[in-house]
Amino acid sequence: MNYQQTYRCTRLSALMLALLLSATGCDTINVFSMSALTKKIRTKDEPTQSSEQAPDKINAIKQYNAEVIKLLKTADDALNRGDLDLAEQSFQALKTLDANHLRAAEGLRDVSARRIHLTLLDEAKSLLGKSDDQDKIAAAKLRSILVENPNHTEARALYKDLITKQDAKRAEMLRKRLSYKNPVSLQFRDVGLKVIIESLSKGTGVNFILDQEISSTQKATLFVNNVMLENAIELLAQTNQLRMKILNENSVVLYPNNPTKIREYQDLVIRSFFLEYAEPKLIGSLLTSMLGIKQVQTDDRLPMIMIKDTEDIMGLAEKLIASQDIPDPEVMLELEVLEVKRTRNLDIGATWPNQLTLISPAAGLTLRSLENINRDKIGVSPNPSVVFNGKDSDVNLLANPRIRVKNKDKARIHIGDRVPIITSNVSSTGVISENVQYIDAGLKLEVEPNISLGGDVNIKVNLDVSSIGTATKTNSGSVVYQIGTRSTNTQLRLKDGETQVLAGLISDEDRKNVSKLPGLGDLPLLGRLFSNHGDEKTKTEIVLSITPHIIREKNTPSAELAEYWIGSEAQAGRSFKAPTTQEGLAKMFTVGRPLGAPATPAAPAAAPAEKPQGLNVPLSPELSSAIERIRNIR
Structure with a gap:
């Protein structure tokens, strides 16, 4: 394995050297010189590999992979530049190194296909614009290129232009008009249809082709005066269950108006x-x-x-x-939500001991010991305290979002917390499972604008303000919260830039707590010395301000x-x-003009008044200076 990897690595290095020489001025890569260079390494007397040569083998594999990647990158770059010769030499060198390399085989096929595409492209360019038949041949050649390479930029652009021109010609053929432009006057009463057609043909020089299913005995009545020929033929066809098709500037086909013939001619x-x-x-x-x-x-x-x-x-x-x-029209909604909360707490009075405890011995109380209760066995905690405490707090919560929304779409805003609610379920087997649900607490606002043609904005507003109250623990240990909610639903109609304030969501709480000694706390005047009075007043008000700014009118x-x-x-x-x-x-x-009469050109419509884009609101000095800097850069 070490011998094979070293052999491949050496050959690949020689390939890269030859490739670099080719890129700097040489025309071809001398593969035979590379083979002679690598042949020096092939010896049959190579010693047996040992475990110490394993790192060398790994390094050889890494170097081999790196060289293959470099060679492939060189070939791909050459393909992107259109240098097919260098790309072919690179893939051929890689295939010589590894005859079964799939990427090298694909690259050589790609180079061959690109050469064919260049030939087809040159032939298509030489045929374009000469005649309709030559354009069809050019389109076929371009289409064959795009079938194999849909990303061929030049072929795709030429094919698109050619198809556009052919579509324009085809559309012009479908919009054929008769060359006869003079008005005609016809007066036929209960005359054979073919006689009328023959008279029109002789008088105008237009060729008429009648479908074989048109009856030779069919009669028609037609009285027209000073109308265009096309209109007269159209009238004749419609009143006799026929249809017409203009073949060219002096030929017309008439056929029966039934589904079969329509599919055949239309x-x-x-x-x-x-x-x-x-x-x-x-x-x-x-x-x-x-x-x-x-x-x-x-x-x-x-x-x-x-x-x-x-x-x-x-x-x-x-x-x-x-x-x-x-x-769709769009509107920018400028919202201001203000929550004002005022709290006043007043705690004045004296706190006295309100309980007696029975002191039990270390062995515990017995029924007999209860018979001998005296003052030595009754304990009192004489820790009276006098409280003079007053607390005032004011909280203002302000949210000033700006949201852009399309016409009749809903926009939602939530500012607050998601409170977890844990629910415990006990199965029949005694397994306890918990389910967590989240409840939105805070300010939730939902608006749905509807822009009218007059520039007014109809807005559906749904405001919900909730707060987390006291927590309560259930018998199973789950904690639930009391949620206080204030909500309002309304619908407004505002002009562009008009501000509307919604107020009056007031919550006013007045709580009084009295802690006193029975009897003594009820004495006039002196009762304040044996009681504790706590007063708590809380007032909360929600104010919503909404201003629509139309960004895109209807x-x-x-x-x-x-x-x-x-x-x-x-x-x-x-x-x-x-x-x-x-x-x-x-x-x-033009409504009500006579048949065939020229239409009166309509007066040009008045240009609509331009409306400034964006919001007409004053900018801060910082934002104005930033915009000025951007303009200077541009």
């Missing part, structure tokens, strides 16, 4: 919408109920929602999602997203004017 699109604020499941249910989209998948992890439908529906879905995916969707056209109930997204045209839905917002 082009579908899959689109992913990444959400920032809204819940995917809520948006999915809205898309299903409002637009009738059946194929909707949600992913709460991203979050994302995927839709499969027509391009017309995609435009409507995008508007619906944009109207819902808006940030935003409403724009007029374009608040109300938009979706078509008929049976054919959502399609009507006289498709939303996939270049004009989009803007022309459909």
Whole structure:
């Protein structure tokens, strides 16, 4: 074992020396020179190993592992820099040292794959932008690179740009418009459908393809004046249970409006919408109920929602999602909780002995000894004391937290202690088990804001103040505490920056204790000499001050997203004017305009008044100077 480890270590050292020479200017690593160097160590007359050579063997193993790690690091660094030649030489040298080294074999395969990827990348670059067919070939080459190496940065960027351009072209194909732009006037009463189509084709030069299931005897009635050709065809199709599909700028297909033909002719699109604020499941249910989209998948992890439908529906879905995916308003609540506790104790009077004791002999008392009780056997502790004690204490507890909370979310604050309550349970076998529960004692405040559109803040406030009272020990030895509680629930409506003070949670206790000698303590005037009077007055009041500061106002969707056209109930997204045209839905917002008439451009909306961000509160001199220092650094 020592011979093998020494042999490997020497060969690896020679490898590292050759590798360093290669990195400083040499083109290749001379493995044969390394073999000649290590061959000098291989001798058959090596003496038998002894136990004294064990440390040398351990050091050789450590050195071997360290050299392997260095060699692998050199190869990995070369791969990261794109130096495939140096990486290949490093892995090849490691494989020569150990033919079964898995990392060396994987590295050589990686180098070979990267060379192929570079060739494919150069070929894809040469094909990009020449034609649609060449772009498809380039996309296939880039896709083959990303299948083997998804982290290839350059290939991923080129493939993303290419797919974006192809999607734009595909979307443009789905938004085909007829080239005939002149308005038409048609007057047909109970005329065959094919006759009407033939007249339109001859008058406009547009090609019409009729599905084979359209009856040759079907008749139609159509009276339109000065409308666009697309609108006229759409009207003709809708009134005769047909649908239209524009193939190109001068070709239209008409087919029956039934599920089979719709699946055959209708082009579908899959689109992913990444959400920032809204819940995917809520948006999915809205898309299903409002637009009738059946194929909707949600992913709460991203979050994302995927839709499969027509391009017309995609435009409507995008508007619906944009109207819902808006940030929640936020408010900063500045709270001040003050607890004022005043205690007045007064203890005045004299304390006299209040008990007599019977002195028992060492042998104990007997019934006969009780018959001879005299003053020698009765003991008294004559230690009278006069007390003049007064104690006043004032305690003010102040909490001034500032919490930022989203609209309709609950914020909780607890300032106090968690008191352990131990409960003992005795089983039928006599085994005693204890269970510890914790009760919150102190100040607990729960607020839930609701920001209105007018800038007011509705706040639900739940204030609970509890204190630990006297401790009581049960028969089983458990200790329980008496908890005093004062709580209030209310709902406020405050303006931004308005302060409201809640007070009146007052606890007033007045206790009087009298300790006296029977009879003597009841004498007028002189009774104070034989009694002790203790007066204790405690008054506690809780004051809560709350001030809301709106950080982010409640935003409403724009007029374009608040109300938009979706078509008929049976054919959502399609009507006289498709939303996939270049004009989009803007022309459909004008209410009551004649069919085919141009839409009147809407007046630009007034820019909303800017509201300063953050809280408009005065800063302390220390904070102002710190901010000024930061600005100077920037």
